Structures are given as C-alpha cells and as structure tokens.
Amino acid sequence: MRSMGPRGRSTGRRHLRRAPPARPAAGERRPARKPAGNRAEKSEARRQAIVKAALEEFCARGFAATRLDDVAARAGVAKGTIYLHFDDKEALFREIVGTMLVPLVAVLEEAPPPDVSIRAVIAHFFEMFVQEIYSTQRRNVLRLVMTEGPRFPELAAFYYRNVVERAITAMRALLARARERGELADDRLIRFPQLIIAPALVAIVWSGLFDRFAPIDVDAMLRAHLDTLFDGAGS
Numbered sequence: 001m002r003s004m005g006p007r008g009r010s011t012g013r014r015h016l017r018r019a020p021p022a023r024p025a026a027g028e029r030r031p032a033r034k035p036a037g038n039r040a041e042k043s044e045a046r047r048q049a050i051v052k053a054a055l056e057e058f059c060a061r062g063f064a065a066t067r068l069d070d071v072a073a074r075a076g077v078a079k080g081t082i083y084l085h086f087d088d089k090e091a092l093f094r095e096i097v098g099t100m101l102v103p104l105v106a107v108l109e110e111a112p113p114p115d116v117s118i119r120a121v122i123a124h125f126f127e128m129f130v131q132e133i134y135s136t137q138r139r140n141v142l143r144l145v146m147t148e149g150p151r152f153p154e155l156a157a158f159y160y161r162n163v164v165e166r167a168i169t170a171m172r173a174l175l176a177r178a179r180e181r182g183e184l185a186d187d188r189l190i191r192f193p194q195l196i197i198a199p200a201l202v203a204i205v206w207s208g209l210f211d212r213f214a215p216i217d218v219d220a221m222l223r224a225h226l227d228t229l230f231d232g233a234g235s
Helices: 036-061 068-075 079-085 089-100 102-109 118-134 138-148 153-180 194-209 218-233
Strands: 002-004 010-014
Touching: 036 068, 036 079, 036 089, 036 138, 068 079, 089 102, 089 138, 089 153, 102 118, 102 153, 118 138, 118 153, 118 194, 118 218, 138 153, 138 194, 153 194, 194 218
Parallel strands: none
Antiparallel strands: 002 010
C-alpha cells in the first residue's frame, strides 16, 4: 500500500507490515522458556568443568601434548563448547592461574592490622600456603609452571606478572613496614624477599620428585624456616 503525504499525494513509499508472531497450532503447547538463571548456572558449571579438566590434562600430559579434544572428553562436553568460553589452550592456562592463584595473592596484598607483627604475618602466609596451595590442586599449577615455563615463555611471563611480581611487591612492602617499626635488624629480607618463599618452592619440587622416597613435613619445615629467618634477621 502506498502511503499518502499531508496533502493527499502519494509519497511513493511502501510501508511493509510486519508479520504477526506465529501462534501455536490448536492443542500445541508453547515451549517453556528456561529461566535465565538456570542457563547461566549451567554455563558456569560447564566452564568450571572445562577448567578442572584442563588442569588435569596439563598435569598428566604436559601443556604441549594436551589437546582440546582430550580436555573436552574429560570435561564431558563437546569440543565446540570449549570455544564458547576460551579461545585456546593459553587462555585456559590463564584462567587456571587467575582463578586458583591470583585470589591468594590478593590476600597477601591486603595490609594487616597495625598491631600484627611481621613474624605473625609470615606465619599466617605459611599456613595459607600449606592449606590452600600445597594440600590442594593449586600445587599442580605451580609444578606445571615450573616444568612448562621454560618451553613456553609467554606462559611464564603471564604467571610472573600476575602472581610472582605481585607477591614479591606485597611481601617487600610488608617487610619495609616491619623495618620501619624496628622488627627487622637490617634490610636483607627487603632486598631478597624470595628468601621467605624459597622453602615453599622446594616443597613443591620435592613433592613431585622425591616425596615417595622421603616425604617432608612441610608445615614443620616452614615453622623451622620462620624461626631461622627471625633468629638471624629480626627482634
């Protein structure tokens, strides 16, 4: 139908009517719409299953040998489902680090109450390491970085920027505050905060290579390390 202008003249344009929505045939029920919340929950559950499967495959086969087909099979999803959440294996690795380790670094970055000593702060950090990293699958993430990092420098760089660098910066700030308060006799730990975490990394390496021959009581080792640090470096 031609539309008419304000003076009754035809504008030459045609208005197309939109087709009305199709109605269900007699006796046919409309498909029930799934609540958005349920869809989001299922999508998140699939995402978590993919991340968990990826970590297991990376640890079992190594990063290079792991195929997304294997991850999909272990997660119980189609391979295409992985691409709905992640672009590639590197994105999966970044997700593993981001969800499993970065939140723990954020805890370290929080300033402790002013009346808490540096010794107590580091003791709490060691407890968190044993409970939240060494005793969980997070230990496998650290081991994965150690074994695959030299072959995949971009993964090591991501881990360094998001975990190592942030943790060292936070630890150095805590130690500097302790030095100002007279809790440290000198600046050796401020210059080399890696000395604090070194036994934890030894525990990760030892657990993968020698634990079946001579298991270590990691909690006791870290307490001994704490005594050694502050017997020689502080008040």
